[in-house]
Amino acid sequence: MTMWIPKLDLFPGPRYQALAAAIEAAVQAGELPPGAKLPPQRNLAWKLGVTVGTVSRGYMLAEQKGLLSGEVGRGTFVKTGANGNFSNDSSHAISLDGAEIPRLATPGVIELSRNEPTLPDYDEILRRSLQKLSQRRGLQNLLGYSQTLGDPAHRAAAAQWIARTGLEVAPEQIIATAGAQQALAVVITAMTMPNETMLVESLTYGGVHENAQQRPLKLEAVAMDDEGMRPDALAEAAKRTGSRLVLIQPTIHNPTTVMMSEERRADIVAVARKFDLTIIEDDVYGFLVRERPTPLAALAPERTVNITSASKCMAPGLRVGWIAAPLALIERFADALHAYAVNNPRLNQEIVRQWIEDGTAASLVERLRAESEARNAIAREAFDGLTLKSHPASLHCYLELPSPWRPNDFTNQALGQGVRIASCTSFVPDNRPNPPPWVRISLAPSPDRAEVVEGLRRLRCLIERGPEARRAVV
Missing domain, CATH: 3.40.640.10 (Type I PLP-dependent aspartate aminotransferase-like (Major domain))
Incomplete structure (x- = not known):
């Protein structure tokens, strides 16, 4: 098919959000039917005059909405059954009958691309805070x-x-x-x-x-x-x-x-x-x-x-x-x-x-500091022998890829292994043709350390297999 080029000016928000919205609209209208292959990220970035990182984030957001799926070595495709309408999708809905509010995540993917701090008991922290707030007079004033x-x-x-x-x-x-x-x-x-x-x-x-x-x-x-x-x-x-x-x-x-x-x-x-x-x-x-x-x-x-x-x-x-x-x-x-x-x-x-x-804020900071220190130690162990930049208080680390890995290739293949990370191309402001061979790995998105450990293990296995790896890491 002819290369699909969205008109981002028709959609509000930052460019990556506009791209995700354009994909959703095209899916709803049948312009992008199930199974349709989307343009390669670099090609579409050039056509739109945006960075590769912007296109990558737009595709990622559309994937999180259930519209797209990425296949290692083949590209990004519209998912079968995707229609862009999630009003009846129980996995995206928030129930009012006491059911659990879902964690927004892509099934089968370990999310290590967002610097999103989490703690296992956020649920209880927020519940106590809302209960305390509910006892205040004049709550309606917060709605003005x-x-x-x-x-x-x-x-x-x-x-x-x-x-x-x-x-x-x-x-x-x-x-x-x-x-x-x-x-x-x-x-x-x-x-x-x-x-x-x-x-x-x-x-x-x-x-x-x-x-x-x-x-x-x-x-x-x-x-x-x-x-x-x-x-x-x-x-x-x-x-x-x-x-x-x-x-x-x-x-x-x-x-x-x-x-x-x-x-x-x-x-x-x-x-x-x-x-x-x-x-x-x-x-x-x-x-x-x-x-x-x-x-x-x-x-x-x-x-x-x-x-x-x-x-x-x-x-x-x-x-x-x-x-x-x-x-x-x-x-x-x-x-x-x-x-x-x-x-x-x-x-x-x-x-x-x-x-x-x-004092809740101060307590959260102390706990997040301790969690960051622990997770950075896990990352240093996982990538022992490789060049890794980290800081004990950081929610992410920065990993140099050994030759002949290139950052976008590694990021795409990592997603094929069920781990989402960020290529350094998302951080380069000048669209240089040969970006440095580094990737950013977020250590905080999951409250479960074991999930982070597994994600880092898969990344290390992928590095050692080399750029031709195609089989899932088990």
């Missing part, structure tokens, strides 16, 4: 609109929580958002004009690419080393491009797990001041580090916007994030946030405020 910047009590709790990282800010400097992804979109919209250039690390997480495409924004990759972004490379890029904005992940970089030293942070701040750069500090993993370096926002409060969230230190489904910024920027960000969402749900913000104030 909040203030655009967030309720004063929620912003005060956020300031208290952020202070744990070493960044002291007033509640008036905080904006409550629906997660760090929305926070980044708000900051980019408020701080740039379309087609401007933003400086980013030479590897940066996929959400940055999607936000840049929505604006649109040009991303200029800045070279890194074992401490993160290089100050000399930042100075050269700032001078050459005239960019006014740089995005940095100094604390547990995603995907490399690199930690920027105090000295390197000071050097980065010096360059930013010399070239009048505004720094966006992505600090979503900062809460998990026991003894962490000083945030960039504490070193250069006049020019740094700190973005963080509850997703990596409490629970991702809460969709609670925060922008901490100089007061001069707050109203500009408020206007951008109002255009995106008018405001954000008060209920989730209230749960997080309650967790911060009653």
